[in-house]
Amino acid sequence: MYRLPLHGIRVLDLTMAWAGPYATRLLADMGAEVIKIESVDNWDVLRALTGQPPDTERAWDKSPYFNQTNRNKYGCSLDLSKPRGRELFLRLAAQSDAVIENFRAEVMDKLNLGYETLSAVNDRLIVLSMPGHGKTGPERDFVTYGTNVEQLSGLCHLTGYEGGPPHKTGISYGDPIAGIAAAGAIALALWVRRRTGRGHYIELAQRETLISLIGEFIVAFSMNHREPVRHGNRHSSMAPHSCYRCTGDDEWITIACEDDAQFAALCSTLEQPGLARDPRFADVVSRYRNQHALDEIISAWTKDRTKESAAEALQSAGVAAMPILSVPEVFADPHLRARGFFEPVSHPVAGVWEIDGPHWRMSESPAHIRLPAPIFAEHNRYVFSELLGLSDEEIAKLEADGVSGTAPNRAVHD
Amino acid sequence: MPESAPLSDLRILDLSRGIAGAFCTRLFAEFGADVITLEPPSGHPLRRTGPFAADRPHSEAGALWLYLAASKRSATLNIETPTGLQLFRTMVEESNIIVEDFAPAKIDELGIGFDELRRIVRRIVLVSVTPFGQTGLRAGWKATNLTSFASGGQMALTGDPSREPLVAGGRQAEYQTGLQAFAAAAVAAFNADALEVPNHVDISAQECMASALELYLPWWAYLKRDISKRRGNVLSAMVGVFPAKDGFLGLHIMPRNWPWFVKAIGRPELIEDERFKDAHSRLQNNDELEAIVYEWASRQDPREAYRTAGAARAPIAFAHTIGDLLESEQLRSRDYFQRVEHPAAGKLTLPGAPFRMSGVDTSAGRAPLLGEHNEALYCDEIGFSPRDLGRLRAAEVI
Numbered sequence: 130m131y132r133l134p135l136h137g138i139r140v141l142d143l144t145m146a147w148a149g150p151y152a153t154r155l156l157a158d159m160g161a162e163v164i165k166i167e168s169v170d171n172w173d174v175l176r177a178l179t180g181q182p183p184d185t186e187r188a189w190d191k192s193p194y195f196n197q198t199n200r201n202k203y204g205c206s207l208d209l210s211k212p213r214g215r216e217l218f219l220r221l222a223a224q225s226d227a228v229i230e231n232f233r234a235e236v237m238d239k240l241n242l243g244y245e246t247l248s249a250v251n252d253r254l255i256v257l258s259m260p261g262h263g264k265t266g267p268e269r270d271f272v273t274y275g276t277n278v279e280q281l282s283g284l285c286h287l288t289g290y291e292g293g294p295p296h297k298t299g300i301s302y303g304d305p306i307a308g309i310a311a312a313g314a315i316a317l318a319l320w321v322r323r324r325t326g327r328g329h330y331i332e333l334a335q336r337e338t339l340i341s342l343i344g345e346f347i348v349a350f351s352m353n354h355r356e357p358v359r360h361g362n363r364h365s366s367m368a369p370h371s372c373y374r375c376t377g378d379d380e381w382i383t384i385a386c387e388d389d390a391q392f393a394a395l396c397s398t399l400e401q402p403g404l405a406r407d408p409r410f411a412d413v414v415s416r417y418r419n420q421h422a423l424d425e426i427i428s429a430w431t432k433d434r435t436k437e438s439a440a441e442a443l444q445s446a447g448v449a450a451m452p453i454l455s456v457p458e459v460f461a462d463p464h465l466r467a468r469g470f471f472e473p474v475s476h477p478v479a480g481v482w483e484i485d486g487p488h489w490r491m492s493e494s495p496a497h498i499r500l501p502a503p504i505f506a507e508h509n510r511y512v513f514s515e516l517l518g519l520s521d522e523e524i525a526k527l528e529a530d531g532v533s534g535t536a537p538n539r540a541v542h543d
Numbered sequence: 544m545p546e547s548a549p550l551s552d553l554r555i556l557d558l559s560r561g562i563a564g565a566f567c568t569r570l571f572a573e574f575g576a577d578v579i580t581l582e583p584p585s586g587h588p589l590r591r592t593g594p595f596a597a598d599r600p601h602s603e604a605g606a607l608w609l610y611l612a613a614s615k616r617s618a619t620l621n622i623e624t625p626t627g628l629q630l631f632r633t634m635v636e637e638s639n640i641i642v643e644d645f646a647p648a649k650i651d652e653l654g655i656g657f658d659e660l661r662r663i664v665r666r667i668v669l670v671s672v673t674p675f676g677q678t679g680l681r682a683g684w685k686a687t688n689l690t691s692f693a694s695g696g697q698m699a700l701t702g703d704p705s706r707e708p709l710v711a712g713g714r715q716a717e718y719q720t721g722l723q724a725f726a727a728a729a730v731a732a733f734n735a736d737a738l739e740v741p742n743h744v745d746i747s748a749q750e751c752m753a754s755a756l757e758l759y760l761p762w763w764a765y766l767k768r769d770i771s772k773r774r775g776n777v778l779s780a781m782v783g784v785f786p787a788k789d790g791f792l793g794l795h796i797m798p799r800n801w802p803w804f805v806k807a808i809g810r811p812e813l814i815e816d817e818r819f820k821d822a823h824s825r826l827q828n829n830d831e832l833e834a835i836v837y838e839w840a841s842r843q844d845p846r847e848a849y850r851t852a853g854a855a856r857a858p859i860a861f862a863h864t865i866g867d868l869l870e871s872e873q874l875r876s877r878d879y880f881q882r883v884e885h886p887a888a889g890k891l892t893l894p895g896a897p898f899r900m901s902g903v904d905t906s907a908g909r910a911p912l913l914g915e916h917n918e919a920l921y922c923d924e925i926g927f928s929p930r931d932l933g934r935l936r937a938a939e940v941i
Contacts, residue, residue, distance in 0.1 A: 159730050175758075194758035197760070276784075277795045277858055277860040280791075284715075285712075285791070289712070290703070299700025320549075323736060325902060327902075333899075337894075341894050343713045345606040347892055348606040348610045351891045351892035352595075362709065370687070383692075451690035457763050459695065464749075465750065468747070488746075493740055494740060543821070
């Protein structure tokens with residue numbers, strides 16, 4: 130039996146919503162023991178996005194978004210704002226490898242749980258904070274969510290139709306980007322810790338992380354002092370390079386030709402080999418200049434075909450083409466299915482369903498969904514009794530004093 | 544505590560030719576790993592991508608290359624020659640991670656597949672980055688950033704409902720995949736170091752993007768409810784990008800932010816307004832609220848509104864241009880951007896590290912010239928003489 134890559138690494142997870150929980154999902158998928166800490170009054174907002182009637186029993190344990198993002202994790206209810214809760218958290222930190230939080234910049238200090246305090250109880254502890262703007266600077270306390278991060282990083286300015294306004298992307302894009310980077314940061318810090326013998330503090334400013342995904346535009350501007358122009362689905366040099374309507378309602382295919390050979394292959398597939406010799410399209414520059422005319426010719430071919438059959442035909446000729454998959458189509462995608470991308474999960478309250486499994490595929494230590502997302506406070510006993518050695522009386526007192534609890538205060542996210 | 548380079552004993556050989564692989568290894572280089580980009584003797588394909596310094600095409604001065612190769616070393620190597628292959632195998636002996644993005648199985652055909660590599664170094668990590676992964680029905684399919692973005696569901700969500708779907712700006716499919724490959728490689732490298740387990744890491748761009756579909760995928764998977772139609776720039780009065788005076792303002796107001804929002808837009812009386820008393824009623828009366836937001840935004844100087852809203856704790860931002868980023872007081876106060884001097888491109892600005900780690904230096908280096916480190920690598924480290932280097936060059940191995 131193999132061990133998962135992060136076997137034996139314990140992560141205390143104070144994050145909520147998407148960015149932080151996506152980071153700890155990646156670590157949990159890789160075998161880390163992630164303990165998600167929520168309290169009765171400060172619980173993950175994703176639990177509230179249930180998509181089900183408000184009177185659903187234990188609705189907070191049935192949120193598909195929460196249950197997807199938090200699989201493979203443990204759950205514990207502990208209120209860090211109460212002295213006893215803070216004390217127990219520090220005792221947990223003393224026996225953990227990492228703490229991740231995505232509160233606003235000042236929250237951990239206000240809880241008196243800043244890096245100095247945490248490293249004082251465990252100098253091998255890795256602590257990661259991921260506020261929108263970082264912990265310093267005039268904007269450090271500005272509240273920022275995923276779509277704001279796009280605006281603050283320049284990505285929104287780069288996205289948009291030709292001649293149109295800056296455009297948001299389809300998801301809260303700043304979140305998963307910060308999450309992936311945070312997971313990588315923890316792994317890197319684990320490597321570093323083996324060299325330095327001590328823990329490290331990681332500060333991840335979400336807007337800075339996202340700027341690193343448009344780095345070439347920063348470099349270009351610094352050299353030529355020109356703002357980039359939005360150009361929709363077009364490319365700065367390739368043509369054709371766009372999406373084209375296919376049969377059906379709102380069905381599209383993307384097609385991109387990188388060179389003359391691929392364009393010739395495209396023309397053959399369209400049964401118009403002469404196009405490759407047409408002076409309007411005979412070379413890269415001409416194709417670029419006449420791409421609108423070219424797009425019409427391609428659309429005339431795609432419009433009578435399904436996106437799948439058009440993609441098959443183009444790919445078998447060696448042209449990069451791919452249907453635009455809707456979310457249900459992603460879920461049904463035969464290729465993803467053939468790779469075992471979706472796995473069944475059995476959740477004690479939500480039931481059995483299927484969701485995307487770990488997508489970092491390691492040949493020698495393949496990962497799967499081992500645990501459903503924790504129901505609220507599911508692993509209190511494991512944490513309080515096994516890890517902290519509390520007696521039954523002490524555990525009962527935690528609940529009686531409101532330091533822990535078994536159900537969230539629903540009014541918080543109403 | 545002096546800053547140090549605890550990642551200097553992590554060596555990565557980068558055989559990749561695309562953006563995802565180059566971004567993956569750039570992130571390691573940024574934190575002080577020894578990343579060697581092994582370029583074909585004719586130069587890495589990303590060197591050919593503009594824009595270029597002073598708009599003059601030059602293989603040393605393309606923005607994409609200057610960014611993605613920063614802090615790396617460059618050696619030329621024709622891996623498809625027996626001598627080149629032998630050189631590569633020698634370098635593998637001292638390496639931790641190999642990154643490649645050839646079509647699936649090509650690395651095996653070259654004779655340096657995972658089984659071969661682990662024979663050379665017991666704890667090697669091979670990271671293979673492809674559009675669709677190493678296996679499955681579409682394993683051999685061609686892709687670009689555009690078609691990859693289409694494959695993972697994110698493109699269907701982006702754009703105006705009355706128009707065609709829209710690809711995100713820049714090269715997000717490739718960067719996202721590269722970022723995922725970096726994080727996965729870091730996990731695998733730690734594991735190889737700590738537990739002596741080698742790994743072949745198979746990264747599929749499609750899967751990376753399909754794993755980040757917000758609530759849309761889980762809602763479909765669990766509730767069979769598809770709410771994934773693209774919805775343009777305005778999801779609701781509370782989440783969207785709205786035109787302002789000479790710019791654009793983005794709102795992302797969660798229910799808990801409502802009291803701060805009404806103050807930030809100078810409409811404190813709305814807190815008493817029955818139409819907007821909770822998240823549900825705001826949604827019911829979305830059109831009226833949207834009209835208020837449009838009207839407010841249209842009168843704002845976006846930069847000023849951003850500062851006012853920020854101080855009032857309302858999640859409102861303006862769409863920064865590249866120029867805005869470079870002038871941002873926030874980023875400047877954090878010394879985020881870095882200036883480097885490049886022999887062919889001159890002075891240029893690079894983004895800073897995506898995160899900072901105490902005790903680890905992340906000051907940027909410049910991109911290497913083609914084959915700049917051939918001598919250091921092949922002579923000083925492997926032991927060839929300068930005359931051998933001439934022979935390798937003549938035989939088009941390097």
